[in-house]
Amino acid sequence: MSPIVLSLTSFVLAAGVFTLVPGLDTAFVLRSTTISGTRTGFCAALGITLGLFVWGASAAFGLTALLAASKLGFTIVKWAGAIYLFSVGIRLLLQPRGKATPGDALRGVTLSGWQSFRQGLTTNLLNPKVGIFFITFLPQFIPHGVNFVAFSLLLAGIQVLLTLSWFTLLILMTVRLGAFLSRPATVRILDRATGGIFMAFGLRLALERQG
Numbered sequence: 001m002s003p004i005v006l007s008l009t010s011f012v013l014a015a016g017v018f019t020l021v022p023g024l025d026t027a028f029v030l031r032s033t034t035i036s037g038t039r040t041g042f043c044a045a046l047g048i049t050l051g052l053f054v055w056g057a058s059a060a061f062g063l064t065a066l067l068a069a070s071k072l073g074f075t076i077v078k079w080a081g082a083i084y085l086f087s088v089g090i091r092l093l094l095q096p097r098g099k100a101t102p103g104d105a106l107r108g109v110t111l112s113g114w115q116s117f118r119q120g121l122t123t124n125l126l127n128p129k130v131g132i133f134f135i136t137f138l139p140q141f142i143p144h145g146v147n148f149v150a151f152s153l154l155l156a157g158i159q160v161l162l163t164l165s166w167f168t169l170l171i172l173m174t175v176r177l178g179a180f181l182s183r184p185a186t187v188r189i190l191d192r193a194t195g196g197i198f199m200a201f202g203l204r205l206a207l208e209r210q211g
Helices: 003-020 024-036 039-061 063-069 071-094 113-125 128-141 149-176 184-207
Strands: none
Touching: 003 063, 003 149, 024 039, 024 113, 024 184, 039 113, 039 149, 063 149, 063 184, 071 113, 071 184, 128 149
């Protein structure tokens, strides 16, 4: 097996494990699908994966390395992300929906596909740990003798495809469970659970140290 094939195989296995770990992105996609439908769920997934690719491309070109080295830059992005996540989370926790009406959203207003896409994208772009994850994770799977930037972009693209594939499966499963997930009690539980996850990740991000 050539070094390139071995590196790609190892990356797919490792990245697949990380993709399957439930987290903030998974919670947002599930809630978007449940509350506003399949189209909104896919828009949220596309926004999240675009954010992943932006960070991956930035890592390939060295921009996230600069962020990792800059204490001020890291702090600004970190606190912006933490405040954003915590504010959305506390709103969901304190004011959960009573029913899953198409168009309900995190703020209680109509959630269009574009708004869902933008929220998913913003959530990722305001998390500097995603970028630092890429600059520490990707180089481990880049073999000697290849173009660093091109291979890094390839790995970032693979990560995006894996994530999008997983979200697609989640969305399709959520659609099959639509009747159960649209119950008022289920919606309130889902809202509060999602809000708690957003707040937990916001707090975790606020407490993160550069390193």
